[in-house]
Amino acid sequence: MSNAKSATDxxxxxxxLSAGKPVIVDFWAEWCGPCRKLxxxxxxxxxxxxxxxxxxxxxxxENPAIAAQYGITSIPAVYLFQNGEVKGSVIGARPKxxxxxxxxxxxK
Numbered sequence: 839m840s841n842a843k844s845a846t847d848x849x850x851x852x853x854x855l856s857a858g859k860p861v862i863v864d865f866w867a868e869w870c871g872p873c874r875k876l877x878x879x880x881x882x883x884x885x886x887x888x889x890x891x892x893x894x895x896x897x898x899x900e901n902p903a904i905a906a907q908y909g910i911t912s913i914p915a916v917y918l919f920q921n922g923e924v925k926g927s928v929i930g931a932r933p934k935x936x937x938x939x940x941x942x943x944x945x946k
């Protein structure tokens with residue numbers, strides 16, 4: 839079972855932009871092989887750092903408005919939001935350690 843929550847165009851404001859802690863958002867699609875490889879890594883981060891961050895998945899095919907708003911042209915695209923603002927991003931599938939290093943200040 840996934841530790842990540844699914845967000846939609848309708849829930850993005852509440853789930854991500856108004857969240858009380860930093861949120862890692864995985865913009866993905868079902869047909870994307872690298873996205874499927876990345877999913878268990880983000881689930882691990884969601885479980886291990888649940889007290890520090892939330893992890894939210896946005897299916898770009900089902901939620902095109904949010905994908906367009908953030909200019910998502912390549913997936914997987916992983917954005918870190920804090921207080922409604924993008925604080926970092928990683929494009930493409932990477933190992934868990936890469937995300938821990940890239941988002942270290944939010945995982946402490």
